[in-house]
Amino acid sequence: MNWIILIIAGLFEVAFASCLGKVKETSGTTMYLWFGGFIISLTISMLLLIKATQTLPIGTAYAVWTGIGAVGTVLMGIFFFKDPVSFWRIFFIVTLVASIIGLKVVSSH
Template sequence: MNWLLLIIAGLFEVGFATCLGKAKETAGTLSTLWMGGFFICLTLSMYLLYKATQTLPIGTAYAVWTGVGAIGTVVVGILVFKEPADFWRLFFLTTLVASIVGLKFVSS
């Protein structure tokens, strides 16, 4: 159950990074709404990370949380913000996924 909470926390990390990117692109009320989404996602992400670390080792939980957030943010960057999807970016993204899966298997 706590692994699921951890993955959801990482997805909310993607949410707050995406909201931050959209807030940067907009102005006025729309920017304020994106910042509201940022704070909501940030709060939920931190709370779920906290809950997950009650039974998972903090080092493993933090590494997985940041990894899920990094992977998701890169994917959103490619799909939404039209960032480049060159070979090396995708290669290292794949190694990051492999590292997260590896941490899951070696953690109790």
């Protein structure tokens, strides 16, 4: 169950990073709404991370959380923010995903 909580926390990390990207692109009321989304997503992500680390090893949980956030944020950047796509970016995203899966497989919990 805590692995599911950790994955959801990672998805909220993607959400807060994406909101931060939108804050930088907007102004006025829209900017403040995206900033509110950033604060809410950040809070939920941190609370879920805290909950997950109550039973999962902190090193593994943090690495998986940041990995999900990194991969998700890169993909959001590519699909929604028009970030560049190259062989090496995709290659290292794939190796990061493989590392996250590896940490889950070798975790004792």
